[in-house]
Amino acid sequence: MKKIVILGAGFGGLRAAIKISKKLRSLQLLKDYEVVLIDRNDHHTYTPLLYEVATTSKSLANIAELHEVAAYKIKPLIKNLSLTFLQKEVTAADLIRGEVILGGKEKILADYLVIALGAEVNYFDIPGLASSALALKTFTDAIRIRDSVWNLGMAGEENIKILVVGGGATGVELASELKVWCGELEKEFRKCELEVAIIEAGRTILPGFDTRVIKLVEKRLKRVGVKIFAHESLTRVEKKKAYLTSGRIEPFDILIWAGGIKAAEALSKLPLKNEARGRVVVRGKMECLPQTPDLKFRSKVYGLGDTICFYDPRTEKPIPSVARAAISQANVVSENIIEDIKMENGLTKTADHKVYKSMEYPYITPVGGKYAVAKIGPLVVAGFWGWILKGLVELNYLFSIMPRWTALRLWLKGLKIFTQNDRLG
Numbered sequence: 001m002k003k004i005v006i007l008g009a010g011f012g013g014l015r016a017a018i019k020i021s022k023k024l025r026s027l028q029l030l031k032d033y034e035v036v037l038i039d040r041n042d043h044h045t046y047t048p049l050l051y052e053v054a055t056t057s058k059s060l061a062n063i064a065e066l067h068e069v070a071a072y073k074i075k076p077l078i079k080n081l082s083l084t085f086l087q088k089e090v091t092a093a094d095l096i097r098g099e100v101i102l103g104g105k106e107k108i109l110a111d112y113l114v115i116a117l118g119a120e121v122n123y124f125d126i127p128g129l130a131s132s133a134l135a136l137k138t139f140t141d142a143i144r145i146r147d148s149v150w151n152l153g154m155a156g157e158e159n160i161k162i163l164v165v166g167g168g169a170t171g172v173e174l175a176s177e178l179k180v181w182c183g184e185l186e187k188e189f190r191k192c193e194l195e196v197a198i199i200e201a202g203r204t205i206l207p208g209f210d211t212r213v214i215k216l217v218e219k220r221l222k223r224v225g226v227k228i229f230a231h232e233s234l235t236r237v238e239k240k241k242a243y244l245t246s247g248r249i250e251p252f253d254i255l256i257w258a259g260g261i262k263a264a265e266a267l268s269k270l271p272l273k274n275e276a277r278g279r280v281v282v283r284g285k286m287e288c289l290p291q292t293p294d295l296k297f298r299s300k301v302y303g304l305g306d307t308i309c310f311y312d313p314r315t316e317k318p319i320p321s322v323a324r325a326a327i328s329q330a331n332v333v334s335e336n337i338i339e340d341i342k343m344e345n346g347l348t349k350t351a352d353h354k355v356y357k358s359m360e361y362p363y364i365t366p367v368g369g370k371y372a373v374a375k376i377g378p379l380v381v382a383g384f385w386g387w388i389l390k391g392l393v394e395l396n397y398l399f400s401i402m403p404r405w406t407a408l409r410l411w412l413k414g415l416k417i418f419t420q421n422d423r424l425g
């Protein structure tokens with residue numbers, strides 16, 4: 001059997017695996033092709049909910065409940081599909097032989113390879129940062145943040161100072177929700193003040209966002225009580241103190257780094273064209289290019305999502321790392337692989353490959369409690385209705401990866417848990 005190997009079961013990888021498997025079934029080719037999906041985790045994380053997981057009191061939900069509503073086990077998601085899932089760490093790949101190395105020793109031969117390994121936290125070698133800061137990239141990261149705050153509260157700390165470095169969407173949603181969570185913590189620990197500040201290198205928070213969105217978010221952050229230090233970068237971290245470019249020294253109890261991402265480590269040694277942050281440069285058909293033209297890969301290698309860099313031909317800038325882009329790219333990759341397979345099996349004479357066209361993706365930034373700012377095309381929706389939209393986007397996504405009743409049940413369960421810490425919203 002030929003193997004279509006998909007590395008990473010995130011937004012892009014899972015979508016590609018589901019689509020390719022369904023299409024192979026309709027072409028009655030499942031006896032000749034096996035779709036193999038590989039991820040280090042046994043779950044698929046819905047990252048837009050991580051800031052909620054990080055700010056849920058232990059008394060409201062335990063880890064298992066939070067896992068159920070924000071990080072879905074992969075096996076049940078694919079149980080009705082012809083799809084093999086391997087929970088393994090991808091450690092390397094030999095593209096010339098077409099082999100992917102799992103856990104440092106086991107090999108799997110790929111006839112088609114899709115790289116969808118997402119991104120990792122980039123600490124930019126800032127002295128003391130990686131060892132002192134928490135991040136918000138995975139479900140476990142989110143649990144670490146909530147445990148850190150909770151444990152300080154349990155220890156009787158009355159004033160907890162939290163610095164969030166990086167005023168992009170992740171930093172903003174986490175900082176504002178941490179502040180709103182304060183009300184719930186006061187209930188638990190009688191007096192527990194969270195002092196939350198965002199440090200952002202740009203002139204404003206949310207660099208690159210629409211100015212209307214920035215203004216609304218700034219106003220809301222002020223209202224919930226999050227401080228903003230703009231035009232400030234972190235130079236080093238030492239003994240619970242953050243040193244900033246202006247000479248300012250900010251003490252902290254908890255430091256959260258939301259200042260940047262880079263391509264997944266497993267890609268770093270692959271002979272593929274890449275850019276400064278290590279992301280693989282991919283063009284129109286989402287095929288990865290060899291570093292030099294003389295390199296001949298055994299199989300076609302496609303790439304998608306946060307792991308790649310796709311330059312938008314209109315702006316000549318890389319398109320943003322968002323879930324919607326990873327999903328659209330997964331659709332293109334799936335169709336192109338299916339075209340290749342149809343050719344291979346004489347079902348078509350020419351492969352009608354699709355070209356990925358970037359677009360301005362809608363984005364919703366929650367800013368504490370039942371408040372979010374959504375930007376859909378030229379339209380900006382802020383407040384409660386922005387928050388409602390965010391919920392509907394989530395439900396719609398769940399519908400696309402699991403049975404409707406399961407999706408609805410999990411969505412309602414999440415809603416019930418996550419709206420209980422919104423007292424100051």
Ligand SMILES: Cc1cc2nc3c(=O)[nH]c(=O)nc-3n(C[C@H](O)[C@H](O)[C@H](O)COP(=O)(O)OP(=O)(O)OC[C@H]3O[C@@H](n4cnc5c(N)ncnc54)[C@H](O)[C@@H]3O)c2cc1C
Nearest residue numbers: 008010011012040047048090117118305306321322323326
């Ligand atoms: C806190 C947070 C909030 C976000 N909110 C939004 C939002 O509201 N809207 C939005 O559009 N985007 C949001 N994003 C961005 C969005 O999550 C990413 O753009 C999206 O996940 C990219 O999809 P992907 O398939 O490329 O990678 P991912 O979804 O990150 O998936 C990569 C997968 O690869 C696996 N993996 C990585 N390395 C290995 C390895 N060596 N071996 C095995 N498996 C490996 C990982 O476990 C993961 O499952 C958010 C991101 C974060 C961190």
